[in-house]
Amino acid sequence: MIRRLVAGLAVLSLAGCFFPADRGRVVENRLDGLQADNQKLRTELQETRTKLEEATAQLQTALDQLDRASRTTGANIGVKVDTALQDVAVLRGQVETQSVKLQEIETKIAAGPSITSTPEPRKEEFKRPDDPKEFLKLADEKAKAGEVATARQLYAEFMKKWPRDEQIGEAHYQLGESFFGEQKCREALYEYGKVIQEFSKTRSAPMAYLHSSECFKQLKMTDEARLALEELVKSYPKSDAAKTAKTRLADLRKKK
Known part of the structure; x- marks a missing residue:
């Protein structure tokens, strides 16, 4: 079951149309x-x-x-x-x-357009914390404040600077959430896929499954949407996300 779900995520990744x-x-x-x-x-x-x-x-x-x-x-x-x-x-x-x-x-x-006049991408001018927890906290605050582009930039910087930090899974999840909030499901699924496949012990992993299911549904991948809910219930049975998944699975059974 999990292999089929991961395969669905992999297909979307191989499409290549949403890589930064x-x-x-x-x-x-x-x-x-x-x-x-x-x-x-x-x-x-x-x-x-x-x-x-x-x-x-x-x-x-x-x-x-x-x-x-x-x-x-x-x-x-x-x-x-x-x-x-x-x-x-x-x-x-x-x-x-x-x-x-x-x-x-x-x-x-x-x-004609001048190359020298083209503005170059640059980091937002504000101090970055040296502590990874504070750095990720700043990224989350920017996301909550609606500064999505800045938040995404900070999440990307966090991943590059601390690739082995215990919060790396959360950075992927929150980056996925920034896309999920804009209904950019392919981009979101790529990040959720990272959480599911590589950082399954991170605290937001259950929500990564739940939101993956919603994204699959929007993309009309109904089998994958159902499998995500089933795997969520199986892997994280005591989570709040699993309760929601059970309700949605029951609704799906009623529609059959």
Whole structure:
């Protein structure tokens, strides 16, 4: 029974759509894309500037040739002047084209998203307790105060800083509760799954089962929802959560 329940949690975990790391990668990919776009524009800008300088130099040479041709005497003076005029016209067109392109690129760079202006994620500016119990207490207080993002950040920091602390299971449970309160069941189930599989002796383990059942129900995984209740009653028969589970199981039997 417990294996099937854990399998249900594992399937949701393997789906991968709710891991915080995935959201982090989306941001990183977006920043990488912006950096690539900026670099491409700057490279194009440099190339355009070079072409403009070359075209301008060629135009000046053509103008000098036109000036010399206009001072030439002889039968072929008309041909020389016409040729020089054609060269000047072509080069002026190239200069104008490169100038317009240069202005467009500069406008894009000025108006485009700037990597340096992108705000970087940072820790909330307040003192963190050095004691793990006080640290977890602070996270719980932030969660109760409705500062969910800050609470989640603190729970994550707690797990990283004290991975073997006796309260680690509670940190996972409370993190799951922060998602459960927003009806983000997949995220919640991932954390509840951690409690059920790795920290079954933590005091909130019975509630992890109970809320897992509710999440499975919302996801229309009715068999898993029932199994969570049955395992809760079996593993924690004297808990308050088990009393609720018994009532819900009785209701399910009546509906059959």
